[in-house]
Amino acid sequence: MLNKANRLKKTTDFNRVYKRGAYVVARQMVIYYYPLFIDDGIRVGFVASKKVGKSHQRNRCKRLLRESMRQHLPNLVNGYDLVVVARPPLKEDNFQTVYKVMSRLLRKAKLFQEQR
Template sequence: MKKEYRIKKNEEFQAVFNRGASVANRQFVVYALKKEGQPHFRIGLSVSKKVGNAVVRNQVKRYIRAACQTHTASLSPAYDFVIIARNPAAALTQQEVTDSLRHVFKRAGVWKRQEQK
């Protein structure tokens, strides 16, 4: 993911946590904060040590980034998202992570269009 699509600073994470709305399922918690005038969405990731060792945590983060990158056109652009991976996310495949995140984004109301299959 490009740098402009990432949230890195603690103040930005805290703003999303404090002012954003949260939606969750078994694998992920997504905090969404609407930011008008922003040309694209931004993603912040949090994967705790409870999820697994460094290899597992990095794999989960790669899967989340890939899912967000493939669905860039489907997500509303004027949002900051913080995605927190829960423990069951460690056992998911790439496709399962994508499906689970799509489910959470739809529940949050930030999914712009329906998938054509």
């Protein structure tokens, strides 16, 4: 579970990230990211639409994404809002695959601290 300070909750925040932010794409997920003007931390929101599957499949996908992000969080740069969107192929993947794909996308977006 992410800390409250690291959760993206408001619809307006999600919409800002979608409309103004950049994104990186993989077969299993899409990560939208938007830089903030303050280095106050990083906030993350997770989305799994009905295209992913039934509710138990969507919930499993979001749990996998949340846990993977929780493990990456200490290594990420501050000052960003992220939205991680699950895609249908994610429901067949295990945690190791999700972790590797997320690492690749975060590196591609230059969100790791060592890349700055």
